[in-house]
Amino acid sequence: MAALTIATAIATATAGAETIVDMTSYGLRPDTRGNMSPRLTKALADISRRYKGKGAVTLKFAPGRYSFHPKGSHAKELYISNHDQTNPKQVAFWIEGIDSLLIDGNGADFIFHGTMLPVAVSGSTHVTLRDFHIDFENPHIAQATIVKSDSTGIEFEVAPWVKAGHDKNGFFTTGEGWTERQRSGIAFEPETRRVVYRTADLYLPLDSVVPTGPRRYFAPRWRNRAMLPGMIVAMRSWARPTPGIFLADCTDIRISNVKVHYAQGMGLLAQMCRDITLEGFEVALRGDSDPRYFTTQADATHFSGCKGHISSTGGLYEGMMDDAINVHGTYLKVVGREGARTLRARYMHGQSYGFRWGEPGDTVQPIDAPVMEPYGNPLVIASIRPADTPDIAGVKDFDITFTTDIDTAITAAGGRFGLENLTWSPSVTFADNTVRNNRARGSLFSTPRRVVAERNLFDHTSGTAILLCGDCMGWYETGACRDVTIRNNRFINALTSLYQFTEAVISIYPEIHRLQDQKGYFHGGKSYPGIVIEDNTFDTFDAPLLYAKSTDGLIFRRNTITHNADYAPFHHNRFAIKLQHCRSVEITDNSAPSTLSMIVE
Known part of the structure; x- marks a missing residue:
């Protein structure tokens, strides 16, 4: 034109x-x-x-x-x-x-x-x-229906839109410019669309498949008694090249x-x-x-590494292969030191690098990673620049100079120290959302600013419904939660499968490699409100409701607990409440069929 x-x-x-x-x-x-x-x-x-x-x-x-x-x-x-x-x-x-x-x-x-x-x-x-x-048009996840399952293997039929084939390396699917070989899967109940009880991540040995008919394949090495005819399996690789929507270095974004x-x-x-404001945002199927x-x-x-306020309200999140929401920053690892005020620090995870981490004026807290405790006083960035690339794109290492001297003990020796950017951490509202029929977790919050999760429905989230985490030696996702309110939510049959961090319906589970050496506490803190879990409804088939590790300031009150017989209990944690290295804990006025069992370690 x-x-x-x-x-x-x-x-x-x-x-x-x-x-x-x-x-x-x-x-x-x-x-x-x-x-x-x-x-x-x-x-x-x-x-x-x-x-x-x-x-x-x-x-x-x-x-x-x-x-x-x-x-x-x-x-x-x-x-x-x-x-x-x-x-x-x-x-x-x-x-x-x-x-x-x-x-x-x-x-x-x-x-x-x-x-x-x-x-x-x-x-x-x-x-x-x-x-x-x-x-x-053609998703990279391949959907299949179990046709036959016995001691000789599993026969499955791929959905009509799936373009599948097999070669000397086994089963594969194709699309415009791509080929995938699925090695993992999630099984769904055909009627309810829920993740099948006690199946978690399926191992799919599809290297020796043989075709048995139009869109049908037999996998002799795939043997799983939990797989029954009619079940639906989302076959997947672990590739994740692009999201649906990507926002970078933006201010005041609204998605409605x-x-x-x-x-x-x-x-x-x-x-x-x-x-960032999400109103009625959905990651969802196209209806029933x-x-x-x-x-x-x-x-x-x-x-990741956001600030200001994040609001997600009135949303529907279903069928995804991880959390409905995950809010965190990224720890850098100290890998070098130059003089009294400059550190070299590195992005450590292979899926998290190459973008801006901070700017002059930001407040940074050194972290003693094995015990997950702040080390020394917060520092203020005077300058930050890429150390291994000419500009930000693709950067892994930064040279960061601070306005004051750094504690002399903070060096690269032993890979002990991390850095958390406290400035780039947001407050969060997660309210009036439905999270259902997904893999792994319902929601994950790792920010020191105020978090409110209220009036949400967590319906068969498969793993933990709400997780408060933080780790400086794996995913390197910050940080400690200081002010979290979880109220007026309904939790229905979480924990039907076990994944990472699935100790209870609500898991406060920082990764601390040497908990026995920790002098303080990771989450909460005397000068903060701490974590308040109140006026929620738990409808569950199993025992664990709350697990908390390294928490100072925890309230669990006025919650209603009912038990159902939808599934057989199986969780290794047989206590409703399990506390590990916690203090200032209040558990009061909860309504349950019997006294809530509890263990304190």
């Missing part, structure tokens, strides 16, 4: 300085089945050139279905926290350096192909994403009535952002008639 024609098709609203762009004027028309990527890439570049810095802009899409393929999309080198650092990423919606933008989908279905990052917003402020769906039905990584990943049983490869929403 010629530039003159484009210009005449753009209407400017009379009220204020808002510009409303009809995206059909750029040839972005629904229901054509053509590849819209080239047109979208050109449209966004043109709109940015015309309207950046000139007031609010609204991009309006017509309702309907739009297809986006890698060809013609925006190729961009991006390092995304908690994802595979493979580059470049093929981005459909690339938004960079924009102020006051609204993308209004009017209920549109944005359908992606191959390996793509659907939406990325970088270095922008006051951006709203509203009323659209994100999905993939957006639904992610599949993403190869997380549903939404935000890093180094300030103030959806033939799929899974959504995202990992977390529904994930916030």
